[in-house]
Amino acid sequence: MKFLGYLYRFLSNFVFLALVYYSLNLIEKYPQRVMLAVMILIYAGMHSASALRSFYFFQRIERLEGEARRLAAIAAEGPNATASRKQIVGDVADLRHAGEMKAYIDLLFLALVILLCIAKIVTN
Template identity: 75%
Template structure:
């Protein structure tokens, strides 16, 4: 399911890149092409800022994972009910860690395609 999520993110970003490419190539007049390129640049910049902000969020989640692992080790040394709770916490931490990693990979995919879109828009603005 994780790989399906990666594939969906890749395909949707590729479709967006193709849409931008074809829309900029079909416009004959430079002012129209420049306006569309600037609007796409604004959208891409906002989306890139959001993706970069998510890395800050993922960093905070990683800190929480480390703290939860430390607490699970302390709780595992106690009585048997605490050991069962610690095992449950370890499983939850492992799942959260996997989801965080998948989110980071998806953010990297987004940033890759947004960088390509930005380069394409700048090239269309600069060239006549």
């Protein structure tokens, strides 16, 4: 399921990139193309700021994982409790890593969209 999530994120971002490329190449008049490129830049900027903000969130989750591991080692309540806590912490670590990878994929395609828009604004 994790790889399907990556594939979906990759394909949806690729379709967005293709639509941006096609729409910017379809418009012949320069002022209209610049207006569309600026609107796409605003959207991509807001979306990339959100993706960058998620890295701060993931960093906090990583700190909580370390703290949970430390507390689980201190509170020795039995082998079953320790194993279940380790499983929960491991699952959270896997989810955090998957979220980070998806944010990296988003940032890659948003950077490509931003470069494409800037190139269409600069070229006449």
